[in-house]
Amino acid sequence: MARPTVVFPWIVVGLVLFGLVMVGNASVVDAARDFGDQWYFLKLQTGWAGIGLVGLWLTSRFPYQNWARFAKIGFVVSGLLLVAVLIPGLSIRILGARRWLDLGLFSFQPAELAKLTLVLYWAKLLDTKKDMFWPFIISLLGTAALVMLEPDLGTTLVLVGTGLVVYFASGGKMKYLALVTPLIILAGLGLILLSPYRRSRLMTYFDYSRDPLGSSYHIRQVLLSLGSGGPWGVGLGQSRQKYEFLPEVSTDSIFAVVGEELGLVGTTALILAFAAFFFWGMKIAKRVDDQFGANLAIGLVGWISLQALLNMAAMVALVPLTGIPLPFISYGGSSLVIALVSCGILINISRQN
Amino acid sequence: MNNWRFTFIITVFFLIMAGVWARLVYWQVFAADDLRQQAADQRLTIVEMPGTRGEILASDGFPLAANRLNYLLWANPKQNVWNSKWDEISRLLPASDSAKLSEKLSWTNLSWVALSSQISPQIKDLIEKMDLEGVGFDPRPVRFYPEGSSSAHLLGFVGQDAGGTAKGYFGLEGYYDRKLAGRGGKVILETDAFGHPIVISGQNLFPAVDGQQVQTSIDRTLQFILANQLTTGLAKYQAKSGTITVMEPFSGRVLAMVSLPNYDPDHYQQVDDAQVYKNPVVSEFYEPGSTFKVVTMASALDAGVVTPDTKCPICKGPVPVAEYTIRTWNDKYFPDSTLTDVIVHSDNVGMVYVSQKLGRDTQLEYLHRFGLGAPTGIDLQDETSPVFRPDRNWTEVDLATTAFGQGIAVTPIQMLRSVAAIAAGGKLPNPKLGADGGESQRVVSETAAAQVTQMMIKAVENGEAKWAKPAGYTIAGKTGTAQIPVAGHYDKDQTIASFVGFAPAFSPQFVMLVTLNQPQTSPWGSETAAPLWFSVARELFRYYKIGPDR
Structure with a gap:
């Protein structure tokens, strides 16, 4: 079998290149409408991909053991940033949510950074034979609460899921997991039912044509795109749903454009690509000798794979829409750069083992 | 690292992935036809173009039934308030239409009201010269009968069938309806969610075929x-x-x-008893x-x-x-x-x-x-x-x-x-x-x-x-x-x-x-x-x- 060190980077590069093709393709209508340049978003995203790949190259050269030193400070900084993003004046409010910090030149999502810093923090925290459940669960719930305040349910789910996976893989006690998992699920349901906006999202999950111009508009348009693509797709660049029908066409809904243009063939290939990413990532994690490295690898593979799975599961109406990007593919600088830096660390782990 | 935990994570992950894929097969294969149709319905606009109806000619070649282009005048009340120009327009319209003019313009919750369907090309020119915003004309071909009522029983008239398309009733208009009507054409337009045409799509044009004329022996x-x-x-x-x-x-x-x-x-609706047709x-x-x-x-x-x-x-x-x-x-x-x-x-x-x-x-x-x-x-x-x-x-x-x-x-x-x-x-x-x-x-x-x-x-x-x-x-x-x-x-x-x-x-x-x-x-x-x-x-x-x- 091929070595992960050789295969893994190519999977990542392949996903990024495919993502650029799809972003350029899906965003032409919005870009032409808002900026008069149909390649506007593609140009930006290419820049971010460049920065991200440089980051990947750098982190792949940086011995991962050194990251342990940044675990605590990274956790504190991203915690502060998550508080800052809630303060009006520092942040940008888009569609009712405060997720972006305005840094003048560009805006930035602290929650994206938190995915990386939390994984790092937990990797270090759980790098011990001692039982660290309480510090772990407090850091997990604390961060989750801050992200929920933005509000950003999707990212919260990714963070909590990743945390549980890392805790579980690091040999966490099953009795705690058995206790905390149902509690977290109950809390999640409570949050959904308390918010009218999320409740209607949940209702449309049960019946996607319930309110086609209102709460179920988004999922219905996604499914119309997938169905329009059929088995073989309508051809690259030929999507009709991207003409203002699909909301969040180049970010959260980009999977639907893949489905419409490339059909089941294309979506299957994309799912297989993420499966390969996950599989080779887990292979890297398995070969690591030290607990910190293994925790780190599991956490990094975990958050990216979990997010991909959550996005695609929402696109096929298997879970309600939560609004998170598809890693590597969706338009968005913070997300792409953090994902590539995560991959760089994984590659370094792979090289050393 | 603990081996069974590792296997557990991989298994759960792949099971969910298989679930996503199965669901995808459902949408993209089994439900595809239905969804594709719904998607087409929301973006395709079909514009009907009736063929020009053939004329009915007298023995000397003069038309007994001919076509004239009338216009429907409409306005957007949101963009229009009553002013002196509307006084002028109201004088140009048929009395029954001008009576309701100011009332219709006050319906400001609407963005489209029909003001009169009997606008001749001359009156259209006059109104267009006034340069009003939020006013438009839609062509309405109408049948007219130069010989008037003396030939009514011979010719019949052109009304609309249940589907709103022109159809000849009674007399020659009814008997020769298929020959006179020709075949309607249509343009299928692809539009985005706001109704703007989608540029990359080809235009699907099915041209109309004009109706044939009917030469009669009527003197x-x-x-x-x-x-x-x-x-x-x-x-x-x-x-x-x-x-x-x-x-x-x-x-x-x-x-x-x-x-x-x-x-x-020309005003066939204005009869007391349809028996007269x-x-x-x-x-x-x-x-x-x-x-x-x-x-x-x-x-x-x-x-x-x-x-x-x-x-x-x-x-x-x-x-x-x-x-x-x-x-x-x-x-x-x-x-x-x-x-x-x-x-x-x-x-x-x-x-x-x-x-x-x-x-x-x-x-x-x-x-x-x-x-x-x-x-x-x-x-x-x-x-x-x-x-x-x-x-x-x-x-x-x-x-x-x-x-x-x-x-x-x-x-x-x-x-x-x-x-x-x-x-x-x-x-x-x-x-x-x-x-x-x-x-x-x-x-x-x-x-x-x-x-x-x-x-x-x-x-x-x-x-x-x-x-x-x-x-x-x-x-x-x-x-x-x-x-x-x-x-x-x-x-x-x-x-x-x-x-x-x-x-x-x-x-x-x-x-x-x-x-x-x-x-x-x-x-x-x-x-x-x-x-x-x-x-x-x-x-x-x-x-x-x-x-x-x-």
């Missing part, structure tokens, strides 16, 4: 003459309604056909009365059972038939009349004799030969025909009264056609307006036709209306007065008076039928329909430059 001048004459005639004889039809006897080409009262085909000439049933005697007589002569000089042995008085007694119209009797006299005197008893000579089977056979009891096939949509009882159900009385035109129902066009056969030497023409009638069928011999013609000439010469006959012309004709059946009996004073005939008798250029419904000055055809017929004939002689033939 506009004649149509005008007939309309004037009938209007005068109705007033003069105080009749409720009436018809005049003029046809070429050999070809069956209908030259003019007028009935009153009629309606304005039907052309009485081809759809109204009446008892032809004495005019029908010529048909019976032609049959008997053709069958060889009588000659014009055969003496009627039963004409000395009323004749019993089954439980009834048949009398002449004035209860005067002429013993030993010849059959020519029977026609001249319009002798019902004499016709009973002819019927008896014909015999049941032969008399019925001739009725069928003359095409009675069945539509003539004229190219007018509203044609209907009385349906005769089955041959075996005709009683002796039915046959006897039918011989003189009572107890039998015909339409004016059937009556005219039968007499046209006599005019045309025994060949029954197929009446048509917009097509060729084709081969005429011989129904009686040339000799029989000539003999009946002679009788009809005598009937005119010696008839009561002889004073009104144009001098110097040989005219073959016959009056008819049929009582109108009312609730099982006949009303003596309510009649349909008619006159049918052709001229010049020996080389007929036209055959004409005049019917008057319930004339009040006199119930008799000889005193109402006949003088009207002669009055029209006089104008026809002048128009066709037919010189006196004796």
